[in-house]
Amino acid sequence: MEDKKNILTTSNLSIGYKTKNAENTIAKNLNINLSEGKLISLVGANGIGKSTLLRTLTGIQKPLSGTVFLNNKDIQTFDSVALAQNLSVVLTERLPSSNLTIFELIALGRQPYTNWIGKLSNDDLEKINSAIELTQIDHLSDKKHYEISDGQLQKVLIARALAQDTPLIILDEPTTHLDLLHKVSVFKLLKKLSKETNKCILFSTHDIDLAIQLSDEMIVMTETTFEQDEPCNLISKGVFDTLFKNENIYFDPEKGKFIVTN
Amino acid sequence: MFQNRNTFLFTFLLLLLVVSLLLNISFGQVAIPLKEVFKSLLGSNASKETWEYIIINFRLPKAITAILVGIGLSISGLLMQTLFRNPLAGPYVLGLSSGSSLGVAFVILGAGVLPNFLSEMLLSSFGIIIASCLGSLFVLLLVLLVSNKLRDTMSVLIVGLMFSSFAGAIVSVLTYFSTAEQLQKFTFWSLGSIGNLSWNNIIFLSNAVLIVLILSLFSIKSLDALLLGENYARSLGLNIKKSRLIIIFATSILAGSITAFAGPIAFVGLAVPHLAKLLFQTSNHKILFFGTILIGAIIMLFCDMVSQMPGMDFTLPINAITSIVGAPVVIWLLLSKKRMI
Structure with a gap:
């Protein structure tokens, strides 16, 4: 052990x-x-x-x-x-303004594994969903990233790093x-x-x-x-x-x- | 639900595009009935030979130019806005149109000092296109050179603005020393025009637009990553310098060739990506890419129609129309929705 x-x-x-x-x-x-x-x-x-x-x-x-x-x-x-x-990271910098939803934001963590246009495979979706589950942010996934609190955003960014599967x-x-x-x-x-x-x-x-x-x-x-x-x-x-x-x-x-x- | 909404929007925009195209061809100083437009587009003969002549030699090339210009400017605007993470960025932020203007200004305003046969050659429409291309190519090379040295994308933006005002200043100096006639010619060029392109020009322009669309298609993934900022994008395995180079290169080809053929057309490149973002409520570039293409083409066709409303025996400058039509639309949209970008 x-x-x-x-x-x-x-x-x-x-x-x-x-x-x-x-x-x-x-x-x-x-x-x-x-x-x-x-x-x-x-x-x-x-x-x-x-x-x-x-x-x-x-x-x-x-x-x-x-x-x-x-x-x-x-x-x-x-x-x-x-x-x-x-290696995945969670940084201190603020996210630039965009219309990204929480799900999309976490899904970006799969970029090192996706094809040239960034299509998510079933395996990718599985990893994303398990990251969302582990961080208990299911209820946020359809929200835009500017709609949630700082504490929630931090969990989302952690979920994104988890989805990167490093x-x-x-x-x-x-x-x-x-x-x-x-x-x-x-x-x-x-x-x-x-x-x-x-x-x-x-x-x-x-x-x-x-x-x-x-x-x-x-x-x-x-x-x-x-x-x-x-x-x-x-x-x-x-x-x-x-x-x-x-x-x-x-x-x-x-x-x-x-x-x-x- | 979102899937359905997007399918609906795309179908709607596609229909709108077809309708605007037909209306655009039918509108003008000589109104041609829609039925006849259909007929001659589908290959059969129109009732009047003049109509067919007008459609094939004037209306259709102009409509296609409008579509190409609309698509090109809008896509480069989208690329620039995401690359610089700045809602005010457009195809011209890198100073490309100023480079073009500078080239054209040198030719039109400086022609007086050259021997006669040279100045005549330069002042032909072909000479102006070459000058404009060389001007924007010059700025493009400078920007690429600088952006390769700079780590920070924001600095590239500032350098672009500097080029822009530098070129603008030289143009001012040139105008100060030029005659009224030369000034008028330059002003006409700067008002933009999409009606003077030959079929050869159009083939050239469509190739440029096509190349850039392919380049941007391959940039979609990096653009999505850049939504998180450069540092996150890098941590996702993105080669920032390479993607930045591709994006800047693509924009420059577009902005350069469009300015060369149609003059510096303002506003479309800045406004259309915002319209797409507001309409589709997303930052996903797979959706925005196609949305921007459609809206860009529709807006340009529409502006062209406005510039030559039936009953008017003159054509308003397209550059003025794009801003007059576009600015209120964007302001209205921003006020009615809360969030931009």
Whole structure:
């Protein structure tokens, strides 16, 4: 049971930006190991390089050095369709305005598998319907995407990623802009999906308290350290104490959350 | 239910297209009865020889041009609006018509400085077509060059607008230095005309439209993906640069050749995709593609009819009609439905 297959691994990965004259390294020697059926959260302060890391892990940005392996293959060597069949994403950006219905939006997730004009086969329809079922959004499927709430839209976008049927789903801050109740519901949905579909799900978030409670593993980025472990181990190692270096806030390991100093 | 509604709409539009085509041919300074139009279109002789002559040599080429121009401009408008995710985009956003105008302006307004035999050659209708083609081709090459360098599609749009105002400015400078006669000639060209095409021109134009329709048919899947934005489209395995190049290339051929033959016809390319979206209530490009084709052809035929209402012994410029007819329609539709695009 513990012998989980690795979906995404990195070896001595350095991330950052290359300009003409210099390399701006954001983090180096990263060794990440994401395996199937796990819900993994990525936390860190603003500007620490979470987005750069996600961009590198999704193959959009080239690493400065080291390699990202997706299913044991260098991610930079995938062609675009093969990559789309192995990795799906949920982004923070707003959708451009259109008349897309929820069903059509989710069906677009099947594009890497459909023919030249995008005709949906029975297999495609099956995948779409099971994604709708898993995320419990059947009642929305005929609505236009601008008619639903932010929380519902987030579930729809997750369903779209599910329909893409990839072993790895990466979400960039899926709970921003949501109230506590909807944050929890999105988190629990992700948790459920990782267990029921055995997919590996990686997401970045600022809701550290919730992430501690629900993630199987966490990746914590600070200026000096980079740790991937189970939340309880991270707490006992005292990693969260170093997350924000500020006198206004401290981490209470007993409660497992951040407390504002009075 | 949606399936049925679309089938109904398509049948309705198809019928409307046939009716507009017949009416378009029958309307004009000489009114030809519908029965006679039928007769000569079906190959038998019309009651009067002049009618048949008018139909074969004037009305039919003009109607076909109207259909080709309507389809071409509308489809390129649809492509541009989705590519740039901008409801204000049309076939001319990339500055193609300005390029054409620039070419034609150089020929018409600059002909004075050339030796006589050269300027006569250039000022023939053929010379103007060549100039217009070269002008838009020049802008097309610049846009393709730039769009290949730019990662961001929005920047391509801005560059197109810049080309457009740059070319416009040069045209202004040229008009400033030209005679009244030259100015009039240029103004007439810029008012657009779909009545002067020979059958050879029409064959050329239909080939251009056909090539582009095929290219756009193959772009439908990428256009649908682009509805989610470029980043999602990329994550779905779409090669953004390649699709963008195909779409821009297709639009440029269309806008360029149409402007060359019929002048810069405004508005149709911007308005028709919106009409299709409002009518079909969808963003699915498989439906929009055919909807836009039909509506584009119908609108152009209709505008052409308006431009030469029976009883008038003159023809109004088509470019003015498209805007006069089109603008209120779009405003009315937007007000009556809540959501655009």
